[in-house]
Amino acid sequence: MDSMCYTAMVTPFLGDAVDEKGLSRLADFQIQNGIDGLLAVGTTGESPTLTWQEHHQVVQVYAQQAKGKCRCIAGAGSNNTKEALAATGHAVEAGVDGVLLVDPYYNGPSSMEIRKEYIAPVAAAFPDMTIIPYIIPGRTGAQLLPEDLALLAKSYPNVNVVKEATGNLDNMRRTRACCGPDFTILSGDDGLTDQMMTDPDIAAAGVISVVSNIAPKAMKDLVQLLADKKLDQARQLAEALKPLFGLVTVVTHEKTPYGEAVCRARNPLAIKTLMQLLGVPAGPCRAPLGKMSRAGLDVVIGITKTVQANSPEILAPLADYFNVDIDARLNDQRFQEGLYYTDY
Template identity: 75%
Template structure:
């Protein structure tokens, strides 16, 4: 896959249905900025709560919209290889450039099983399609290891890219060591983009990003600066973006009738909540994701206020495209109504 910034797109909802108009607006925003590619219906797009008919429809819309403008990746992962094959077949027929296959979740296959019983069958069935393993053990409870990834690359040349979200820099270095210089490593963690691209023992060349849903230009610029080894400018930009990386997981301590409780609002809840505040198509998350606590919402708004105050250029493309007043919306208490649980 080409180096650059790929946006793991949210799926906007309008009531109970997918907001197809909002979806194309979000895609237009990314394409106008010059994003390298769009990921349709990855986990950030709430793939676990989409029916397969909805899933396929979103892939079809984004693939058609991206054609000739940017690359398109489709989420096709499952903890059922038969489903992954079916989703990949649909994505291929829709004309995508690649599919993303997250490690099988909950049933916990070994790395050997992930290679032989999951990724290899898909790669063999679709040799002309790029297959991107997505390794995120904190979410899946399973992990494809660098050794098995290298064997896949050797046996199936279309498995030539990985989305790496282990958070383990040594594991990433091992991936580079096993897979060699021709293999492509993408960061699956916005907060580690700087380290992963600038470390020559990892030599990542891009990111599949969450926060680029709202700041695609800044994230694209960051990747370009790092790949071009313009390190000083990259450091300044990553410092400006760093507060937004906290949107992936917002952790607060809440008061319950029985004492303090740690509450974690995990991706894409905080991101979609901020998008609603900013007036960008998103809608709520689907259950079992729901709303934030009020203190969690305050964290999200304060993150955005910090970025807007110190580096207003970060949100400027969003403000222009969607014709919104960032400062006005971030300071309008009325816009927060309905976005949080009033009590624990």
């Protein structure tokens, strides 16, 4: 089974508009550094705050950039099956290689309903398109179970990949047991990729990565080393990358007039904040995502300084491609202005 390292691409904004030039530059940066594929408008791409017109715009740009160079997956999931069908139809027209269908959020269908009323209709309507269920109950409050995933794979040959972001290794092992050795499991969690690929009862083929937005070569190298069973080298690289995995969710404890409050800066806030700090096209997040706290930004800077000090080769491709001095950016207060709330 081929190894796969996809990047869950951010959506760059310029003011209140999608930054098409930024989209193209980000895609080219990924392609130049050997990534296997781009995921357009997933959670990292802020799909909940894009209009459908913007959604299609981003898919078209990333699909065009990827054509003949790497694969492209489009996020097409919804909590409305009609919308998922329409988004998949557009993605097919744009020339993508697959679509990602996140479990329906908020309305909370059962696993059986997800199978019968959501994945199956899309798979049946587009038999030549790879359909990738995306299982992340921590975000959606719903979950397609391994048993129903296996039934889908049995009935629809185009359902042969899953993005697994449950964080539950036993669930992943059950997926492998139900779906068989030829089914492709991709990690939806950068920090679990090593474990998922080396556990023989999971045997994941790779990752759809957030961290590869800033470190595509290192993440691609990690997946390839794991696939090639070069485990000592893989573990060394994973250890060097490990601080960056902490960017997916940054948790701080903030002081308020009523006592301490926990602040969870969830993806893609921290990764986009860092990209802005480093001078990479990203722009801010769209409301209701906003800015980090001062403490949260300090965590992001601390993580990046650690990686830069211990393993500067990880961010070197970014520095070279975007022609930025990472150390200067991390240490100059001017670049931090506007990236954090000045009060709680």
